[in-house]
Amino acid sequence: MQQSNRLRPFFENITFDRADNEMILNFGPQHPSAHGQLRLMLHMQQEQITKAHPDIGYLHRGMEKMAENMIYNEFMPTTDRMDYIASSSNNYGFALAVERLIGLEVPRRAKVIRMMLLETNRLMSHLFWLATTALDIGAMTVFLFAFREREYLMDLIEDYCGARLTHSAVRIGGVPLDLPDNFIGDLRKFLDKLPENIKDYEDLLDTNRIWLMRMENVGVISTEMALSWGCSGVMLRASGVEWDIRKEEPYELYDEVEFNVPVSDKGDNYARYKLYMAEMRESAKILYQVLDMYEGTEPALMAHAPQYISAPKLDIMTQNYSLMQHFVLVTQGMRPPVGEVYIPTESPKGELGYYINSQGGAYPYRLKLRAPSFWHTGILTDLLPGHYIPDVVSIIGTTNIVFGEVDR
Amino acid sequence: MRAYTPKDNVQKKPYYTDRYWVAPQVAKHDVSSDEVFAADLEAIKAKFDVLDAYIQVEQMVVVINAHDNFAVIEMLKNERAYNQLSEMSAIDWLATEGKFEIFYQMLSMTKRKRVRIKCKIDEKESIQSVEKLFRSADWSEREMYDMFGVVVNNHPFMKRILMPDDWEGFPLRKTYPLQGDEFAAWYEVDKIFGKEAREIIGPENRDPARIDRYDTERFSRLGHEVPFGTDITQGEPDTPLVYQESEGVFLIEKFDAEKSVVISDRDR
Numbered sequence: 170m171q172q173s174n175r176l177r178p179f180f181e182n183i184t185f186d187r188a189d190n191e192m193i194l195n196f197g198p199q200h201p202s203a204h205g206q207l208r209l210m211l212h213m214q215q216e217q218i219t220k221a222h223p224d225i226g227y228l229h230r231g232m233e234k235m236a237e238n239m240i241y242n243e244f245m246p247t248t249d250r251m252d253y254i255a256s257s258s259n260n261y262g263f264a265l266a267v268e269r270l271i272g273l274e275v276p277r278r279a280k281v282i283r284m285m286l287l288e289t290n291r292l293m294s295h296l297f298w299l300a301t302t303a304l305d306i307g308a309m310t311v312f313l314f315a316f317r318e319r320e321y322l323m324d325l326i327e328d329y330c331g332a333r334l335t336h337s338a339v340r341i342g343g344v345p346l347d348l349p350d351n352f353i354g355d356l357r358k359f360l361d362k363l364p365e366n367i368k369d370y371e372d373l374l375d376t377n378r379i380w381l382m383r384m385e386n387v388g389v390i391s392t393e394m395a396l397s398w399g400c401s402g403v404m405l406r407a408s409g410v411e412w413d414i415r416k417e418e419p420y421e422l423y424d425e426v427e428f429n430v431p432v433s434d435k436g437d438n439y440a441r442y443k444l445y446m447a448e449m450r451e452s453a454k455i456l457y458q459v460l461d462m463y464e465g466t467e468p469a470l471m472a473h474a475p476q477y478i479s480a481p482k483l484d485i486m487t488q489n490y491s492l493m494q495h496f497v498l499v500t501q502g503m504r505p506p507v508g509e510v511y512i513p514t515e516s517p518k519g520e521l522g523y524y525i526n527s528q529g530g531a532y533p534y535r536l537k538l539r540a541p542s543f544w545h546t547g548i549l550t551d552l553l554p555g556h557y558i559p560d561v562v563s564i565i566g567t568t569n570i571v572f573g574e575v576d577r
Numbered sequence: 578m579r580a581y582t583p584k585d586n587v588q589k590k591p592y593y594t595d596r597y598w599v600a601p602q603v604a605k606h607d608v609s610s611d612e613v614f615a616a617d618l619e620a621i622k623a624k625f626d627v628l629d630a631y632i633q634v635e636q637m638v639v640v641i642n643a644h645d646n647f648a649v650i651e652m653l654k655n656e657r658a659y660n661q662l663s664e665m666s667a668i669d670w671l672a673t674e675g676k677f678e679i680f681y682q683m684l685s686m687t688k689r690k691r692v693r694i695k696c697k698i699d700e701k702e703s704i705q706s707v708e709k710l711f712r713s714a715d716w717s718e719r720e721m722y723d724m725f726g727v728v729v730n731n732h733p734f735m736k737r738i739l740m741p742d743d744w745e746g747f748p749l750r751k752t753y754p755l756q757g758d759e760f761a762a763w764y765e766v767d768k769i770f771g772k773e774a775r776e777i778i779g780p781e782n783r784d785p786a787r788i789d790r791y792d793t794e795r796f797s798r799l800g801h802e803v804p805f806g807t808d809i810t811q812g813e814p815d816t817p818l819v820y821q822e823s824e825g826v827f828l829i830e831k832f833d834a835e836k837s838v839v840i841s842d843r844d845r
Contacts, residue, residue, distance in 0.1 A: 226740060234755060235755070237588050270634070397711055397712040397713065398712045398713050500592075501592070506602055507602050508605075510603070510633070511682050511691065524664060524682065529598075529600025532588070535668045537664060539663060547715065576739060
């Protein structure tokens with residue numbers, strides 16, 4: 170503490186007076202490159218980190234508690250607030266978990282639209298990742314370029330569901346809307362241009378001396394460490410484990426589309442950067458195939474299950490029984506069967522899982538959100554020691570953590 | 578007479594309940610229907626007591642005794658190739674059984690299978706940490722302690738993770754109200770000013786959408802601005818809007834809808 174009657178230097182963040190010359194540096198929670206509300210307590214010897222304590226919880230809103238006090242459909246907009254960079258993937262994970270619990274089959278057109286949303290969200294998330302990480306490291310141009318492309322995607326999503334950030338664009342049992350007329354053409358236009366955009370980013374970064382110095386051989390995660398810490402997504406694949414839930418445990422139409430799973434065995438920041446770039450190209454590839462699938466699907470958008478899902482609007486407006494069902498489902502909520510389910514999906518950040526324990530009531534008895542970023546933050550405890558302060562920024566950058574998801 | 582509200586479960590209850598409603602069950606399949614799971618279950622059964630085992634939604638659920646948790650997970654990791662602990666947490670059954678249920682969600686990447694190991698402990702009982710096997714349990718167990726108050730033995734850093742260190746109560750228990758208890762309501766006031774300041778400061782207003790239309794110190798209405806702190810309970814003075822650009826400021830022009838252009842296609 171500062172004592173006003175003594176003339177001693179006082180710095181808010183740094184404690185100097187330790188016997189063994191150890192310094193404790195308080196990084197965050199308001200640090201601009203902490204990607205949200207991350208507080209890191211770093212024990213330092215000179216510039217080198219000897220111990221790291223990530224401190225989280227600054228964005229804790231108690232989503233699991235909220236879920237226990239809400240009907241299932243009410244919880245959907247709350248899932249937007251987890252990984253708010255790619256909200257549709259959260260919506261989708263939750264919808265899929267409830268559908269598997271009930272045992273619903275979703276119409277094919279809804280599946281196609283969901284695939285489009287999931288992959289556009291993956292692109293948005295990866296572009297955002299590239300932009301912010303490059304900005305943290307000082308590459309302002311890449312930030313502007315990537316945000317420009319992300320803006321187009323956000324406009325597309327806005328055309329579809331009216332929201333740019335918190336989409337709620339997926340419903341339990343399907344999707345709420347069909348694609349607007351311009352959607353397919355606009356998305357195709359965007360995808361045609363994307364390869365040259367990605368090439369622009371790579372031209373700026375791949376041979377950039379500063380970028381390579383900050384990325385190569387920094388933040389190396391071994392395979393054992395990645396598995397032990399429950400890493401998933403790019404964090405796992407950059408460490409040499411070929412595991413993509415879209416490929417291994419396919420959901421939706423992922424078993425019908427062709428795509429590769431990029432893997433690297435380097436485990437460092439640069440490997441993760443390369444994987445994000447490769448994944449963007451793969452997403453584009455998937456989107457092209459899904460765009461072709463859209464034509465020729467039946468127009469139904471929601472599953473037919475009167476006990477759980479409201480009828481289409483036309484039926485509600487014309488048929489008394491549908492209206493009654495809808496009224497009951499909106500006021501009381503659906504009551505899924507008794508049982509429990511854990512459904513993992515491959516969100517842009519990694520394995521996003523929803524564990525739902527239903528006791529047959531309108532509210533879930535227990536809902537556990539398995540957010541990938543939670544463990545990608547935890548791994549900093551073991552990853553940071555031995556690194557230097559500038560590396561902290563680039564490592565946090567490539568872990569791609571989002572605090573809505575860490576704290577939930 | 579006041580309506581009875583149970584104290585052991587203060588979660589929201591449905592307004593309408595059907596006495597004759599019998600909830601359907603999610604199908605539980607026999608473990609022998611899947612070869613891989615059957616072999617895993619045999620291996621567990623050879624060494625440990627298995628209280629129940631079934632396959633639900635393509636994943637095997639094995640219920641074991643709580644004191645076996647470390648050994649079972651160690652065996653699954655080292656001998657049965659379950660190389661990742663995706664998730665673990667607790668479920669509060671205190672109101673009905675007086676127990677916590679702990680589940681470990683495990684994944685085998687070579688077999689592409691997922692197994693859920695479950696066990697039950699009493700409220701005051703503690704459980705063995707599996708942090709030595711999976712580092713991911715370090716944070717999960719801290720979260721479980723934080724949310725449920727389940728103490729984990731042999732954990733390297735048993736401390737709250739999401740809530741503040743000096744928090745009272747365990748938020749995910751069914752006895753904990755959604756809006757928070759009295760401690761939660763006064764947390765900041767107690768901590769910063771002390772308990773004696775509660776009366777002076779008053780309860781914190783946690784409704785961020787609350788607007789007092791007569792409060793001119795904290796709220797303003799666009800187009801009806803009045804000077805700070807003016808009393809408008811007796812009717813408000815008419816405040817003419819003055820924009821600086823109407824006076825002619827360098828480089829700033831007044832918006833003209835006629836001259837503006839709407840971009841319809843952004844050439845994606």
